[in-house]
Structures are given as C-alpha cells and as structure tokens.
Amino acid sequence: MKANEIKRGTFIHYDGQNIVIKSVFCQTACSRNANTLYKMKGQVLETKKKFEHGFQGDENVEIIDVNRCAVQPLYREGDAWVFMNNESYEQYTLSDDVIQDELPFLMEGLVGVDALVVDEQIMGIELPSSVILKITETVPAIKAASSSARTKPATLSTGLVVQVPEYLSEGDTIKINTESKVYVSRA
Numbered sequence: 285m286k287a288n289e290i291k292r293g294t295f296i297h298y299d300g301q302n303i304v305i306k307s308v309f310c311q312t313a314c315s316r317n318a319n320t321l322y323k324m325k326g327q328v329l330e331t332k333k334k335f336e337h338g339f340q341g342d343e344n345v346e347i348i349d350v351n352r353c354a355v356q357p358l359y360r361e362g363d364a365w366v367f368m369n370n371e372s373y374e375q376y377t378l379s380d381d382v383i384q385d386e387l388p389f390l391m392e393g394l395v396g397v398d399a400l401v402v403d404e405q406i407m408g409i410e411l412p413s414s415v416i417l418k419i420t421e422t423v424p425a426i427k428a429a430s431s432s433a434r435t436k437p438a439t440l441s442t443g444l445v446v447q448v449p450e451y452l453s454e455g456d457t458i459k460i461n462t463e464s465k466v467y468v469s470r471a
Contacts, residue, residue, distance in 0.1 A: 285347045287322045287339035292463075293410065295329075295348040295402065298337065302329040302348055304400075304408060306385065311338075329407045332381055352398040352410065357390050365390060367399060367409070376406050383408060388444035389415045389462050411462040416471040417441050418457050425453035435467075 290296065294305045303326045311321040320341040328335050339345060355367040355376070364379045376399065380387060389411055396412030422438035435447040438458075446460060448467045457471040 285345055286341065287324075287343045287345050288320065288341040290322070290324065290339075290345060295350045295400070295407070296326075297346040297348050298335075301331075301335075302402060302407075303327065303335045304329060329402065348402055350407075351401040353401060355397050355399040355409065357392055357394050357397060359392055367397070367406075369399070378406060378409065386411050386462075388442055388465070389417075389460070391417075391442055413463070414459050414461050414468055416457055416459050417444070419448065419452060419454055422448065422452065422454055426450050 288310075290305060290308060292305060292307055296303050296305060305324050305326040307325045309323040309325075311323060313320060321338045322341060323336070323338045326335040327333070354370040356370055358366045358368050358375070360366075361377065364377050365383065367376045367378065368374070369376070383390070386409055394411075394415065398410040399406045400408045400410055417440040419438045420441050423436055434450050436450055437445055438448040438452065439445050440458075440460070444460070444465065446465060446467050448458060452458065452470070459468040459471050460466070461468050
C-alpha cells in the first residue's frame with residue numbers, strides 16, 4: 285500500500301516491527317518537483333514504544349493483516365480491562381497502556397467494540413465511531429440558554445471531560461465522537 289493511503293488505525297510492518305498508526309500528518313513540499321511527506325506517529329505493538337517516521341507519498345509500506353472480532357468490555361481488573369469474545373465467550377485481558385487512547389470511553393457492557401487480532405494475539409481494540417455517556421458533573425443549566433450558544437465543561441461517567449452546550453445538566457445522556465472526543469448530540 286502507498287504511504288498516502290494509510291489512515292489512523294492502520295497496522296503496518298516497518299523496520300522489523302509491527303506498528304499501529306495513531307496519527308498521520310500530511311506535509312506538502314513547496315517546490316513542484318518534491319514529493320508530499322506523510323509524517324506518521326504510532327506505537328510499536330510488541331514493545332509499546334512510540335514510533336515516528338516520515339514517508340514519501342509514493343513509498344510502498346507493508347500492511348499487516350488484521351482480523352477483527354466483536355468483544356464486550358466486562359469489568360476492570362487492577363490496571364487492565366477484561367473483554368469477552370461475543371462468539372466464543374473467551375475472555376482476554378488488556379492492560380491500560382495497550383488501550384490508553386480508548387480508556388476514556390470504556391465502560392462495562394459497551395456494544396460495538398472490536399478486538400484487533402494479529403497472529404492470534406489481541407493487539408488492541410477499536411471503538412464504535414460514537415458512544416453514549418452520562419453527564420455526572422457540570423455547572424447547573426441556564427434557563428435562557430439557546431441550543432447553539434456557549435459551552436461549559438462537563439465530566440462524564442467514565443471521567444472524560446468535554447465541552448457541552450450550556451442547556452445540558454447533570455444526569456443527561458449525550459453522544460460523544462470517539463475519534464475527536466467532542467460532543468455530538470443528546471442521546
């Protein structure tokens with residue numbers, strides 16, 4: 285696959301290591317003959333070390349074959365989460381450092397979570413595009429607040445803090461985008 289086709293969440297094999305790409309930044313060259321540079325940040329799967337590298341847009345990058353299986357977060361165990369495969373009922377434990385980007389959205393019974401399996405080992409999870417969470421703490425709602433007016437910080441049931449419209453109050457359930465960590469709508 286060409287480097288310019290790689291997106292966030294893609295698994296690549298580079299320099300003898302398996303890497304999951306966390307972000308891609310496109311840097312366009314000033315001169316007409318120069319190639320576009322794609323700076324990628326990620327994490328080495330085996331060692332959990334950070335990965336940063338710049339690829340030319342037309343450079344070939346080896347993609348790892350990743351299988352996905354539906355799992356459900358069951359419960360927290362120390363510094364890890366226990367997941368259950370929805371088909372085989374097998375249980376897997378993933379430490380917080382493996383799934384640290386997904387932690388603010390995890391809760392028991394969350395539906396739509398996929399385990400990412402490489403060589404019969406779970407390397408991480410993939411969340412649905414949005415999740416529904418409950419507001420546990422925020423300043424009181426203002427009676428005359430309009431729906432498109434100012435925002436205020438709100439702490440959600442998982443501990444995540446996001447900006448929400450002023451008219452929302454504690455106990456309301458809202459939809460949050462898991463990629464950008466922003467408020468989408470009321471649930």
